[in-house]
Amino acid sequence: xxxxxxxxxxxxxxxxxxxxxxxxxxxxxxxxxxxxxxxxxxxxxxxxxxxxxxxxxxxxxxxxxxxxxxxxxxxxxxxxxxxxxxxxxxxxxxxxxxxxxxxxxxxxxxxxxxxxxxxxxxxxxxxxxxxxxxxxxxxxxxxxxxxxxxxxxxxxxxxxxxxxxxxxxxxxxxxxxxxxxxxxxxxxxxxxxxxxxxxxxxxxxxxxxxxxxxxxxxxxxxxxxxxxxxxxxxxxxxxxxxxxxxxxxxxxxxxxxxxxxxxxxxxxxxxxxxxxxxxxxxxxxxxxxxxxxxxxxxxxxxxxxxxxxxxxxxxxxxxxxxxxxxxxxxxxxxxxxxxxxxxxxxxxxxxxxxxxxxxxxxxxxxxxxxxxxxxxxxxxxxxxxxxxxxxxxxxxxxxxxxxxxxxxxxxxxxxxxxxxxxxxxxxxxxxxxxxxxxxxxxxxxxxxxxxxxxxxxxxxxxxxxxxxxxxxxxxxxxxxxxxxxxxxxxxxxxxxxxxxxxxxxxxxxxxxxxxxxxxxxxxxxxxxxxxxxxxxxxxxxxxxxxxxxxxxxxxxxxxxxxxxxxxxxxxxxxxxxxxxxxxxxxxxxxxxxxxxxxxxxxxxxxxxxxxx
Ligand code: BES
Ligand code: ZN
Numbered sequence: 001x002x003x004x005x006x007x008x009x010x011x012x013x014x015x016x017x018x019x020x021x022x023x024x025x026x027x028x029x030x031x032x033x034x035x036x037x038x039x040x041x042x043x044x045x046x047x048x049x050x051x052x053x054x055x056x057x058x059x060x061x062x063x064x065x066x067x068x069x070x071x072x073x074x075x076x077x078x079x080x081x082x083x084x085x086x087x088x089x090x091x092x093x094x095x096x097x098x099x100x101x102x103x104x105x106x107x108x109x110x111x112x113x114x115x116x117x118x119x120x121x122x123x124x125x126x127x128x129x130x131x132x133x134x135x136x137x138x139x140x141x142x143x144x145x146x147x148x149x150x151x152x153x154x155x156x157x158x159x160x161x162x163x164x165x166x167x168x169x170x171x172x173x174x175x176x177x178x179x180x181x182x183x184x185x186x187x188x189x190x191x192x193x194x195x196x197x198x199x200x201x202x203x204x205x206x207x208x209x210x211x212x213x214x215x216x217x218x219x220x221x222x223x224x225x226x227x228x229x230x231x232x233x234x235x236x237x238x239x240x241x242x243x244x245x246x247x248x249x250x251x252x253x254x255x256x257x258x259x260x261x262x263x264x265x266x267x268x269x270x271x272x273x274x275x276x277x278x279x280x281x282x283x284x285x286x287x288x289x290x291x292x293x294x295x296x297x298x299x300x301x302x303x304x305x306x307x308x309x310x311x312x313x314x315x316x317x318x319x320x321x322x323x324x325x326x327x328x329x330x331x332x333x334x335x336x337x338x339x340x341x342x343x344x345x346x347x348x349x350x351x352x353x354x355x356x357x358x359x360x361x362x363x364x365x366x367x368x369x370x371x372x373x374x375x376x377x378x379x380x381x382x383x384x385x386x387x388x389x390x391x392x393x394x395x396x397x398x399x400x401x402x403x404x405x406x407x408x409x410x411x412x413x414x415x416x417x418x419x420x421x422x423x424x425x426x427x428x429x430x431x432x433x434x435x436x437x438x439x440x441x442x443x444x445x446x447x448x449x450x451x452x453x454x455x456x457x458x459x460x461x462x463x464x465x466x467x468x469x470x471x472x473x474x475x476x477x478x479x480x481x482x483x484x485x486x487x488x489x490x491x492x493x494x495x496x497x498x499x500x501x502x503x504x505x506x507x508x509x510x511x512x513x514x515x516x517x518x519x520x521x522x523x524x525x526x527x528x529x530x531x532x533x534x535x536x537x538x539x540x541x542x543x544x545x546x547x548x549x550x551x552x553x554x555x556x557x558x559x560x561x562x563x564x565x566x567x568x569x570x571x572x573x574x575x576x577x578x579x580x581x582x583x584x585x586x587x588x589x590x591x592x593x594x595x596x597x598x599x600x601x602x603x604x605x606x607x608x609x610x611x612x
Contacts, residue, residue: 329396
């Protein structure tokens, strides 16, 4: 018995399921899904089969061929982070049908009441499975080392509709008696006003890419393979359609750089403001926060990033989260290459600069925990959500950029294309990447200290801060702020959100309260429609002890649930000069908690707990 992933109970000697057929009945009144998962193995297996679960109620396990029960047990209790293994005892069986119900506190699901939605009339539910939350929706081998295809049959109350990161297999139809099998009684399945939707994912994907949403969803085509979906009503849909009009150009840019787009559709789903990430690369349908819609096409960076995962991440996946940089570092590199094509080199360099600043800040965050500054950290027993950071993104980016500088862009582009073609639809580790690098770029190990990059802590000396006129100008303006100088109107005339973000992030951590006030008096940063700018400014204001911004901080923390904003604001509050800020943080969390996704609730909880 050996685990093949520190974050999964999957046993390396057990076969990996190759397909799962899901039947899911949505009970919005109870925030629960009743369902079944029919898992198919590559061949008959005798002995135990361990599956990941978290807070799942397992009612029965059945042999789909004979209908006989399959013995099962839970060898350990539910770990709050990792859940518990479900152990099946198979005897020469190649399939098992697990009948289960989810818990209302399933960590992958956010259930929104009608009042919490834009429609105000219909409930909404959506998933976020990365990194290890799929197990709280259905029993599975919840490790990216395992890839499987799936089909899903969803039963919903009409007029709600469902979307999935998968292809639609049939039009919405009436339920049929008997089709749910043991997942759900016909009385429920076929009750009045229920409808069934069917989806299929025929390319093998890791469980963390499993995704759906259901509610009152409107949609509009914005390109030949791109449709935008949103819960937020027609005004939001209009804005989203405008913001994402360039999607097709990006896909073409991606194909030119990295090879064919293998997923058919590239749809976009705009989620309610509580969505905990900027974007999530669910295949065929990227999930996005509404905060990327700013009316100035700046959401393009997030779309470029999630699109880039279609090659680096969804085609080539990290084998475990210890190799997460292969996903996010590669994607950050690919994202910037796409941005360079569609928005120009200056924009890409600016993004690199924001990333460089972010990477340096993580070094301070992890000063007492340098393990997490490694490209390939040891994550045994560690909750991936707890240590989520810019390190895999930006140190990974820097590593690849370093290789590009060494061998030249032309050669590097050939290398990347070959890398993707070689490992597509596989889950690989850092060693596999390094081996491939050494074979394809002979002598690279004598030119770059690969071991230092991969195993070392901190930022290697041959990492590089980007060079560009705009970037340097912004950084030097930020340095002048220390001498009390605020940029002149003509200096910032053509700044967009990203320039401001870079500027604010390069200011000292805390400054004179009066300086914060005069910066805001001139440029109204606290009221910016761009959350990146607003949050960067509010973080500075809180850290500088400016209490007059507490109201704005509170309303921000109650409007959005994106962790990129929650983390710095709650952290600034708990690090505050007095008890007032800590108490404020606690009160806001108590009041806003229900509006956050369970993953975000956990992360804020842990920020508050560290400073209680
Ligand atoms: N896959 C990530 C989001 C994620 C990472 C979810 C780890 C759960 C665990 C996604 O691709 C991402 O990186 N999103 C960024 C976008 C940004 C880098 C443009 C985000 O949400 O901020
Ligand atoms: Zn990513």
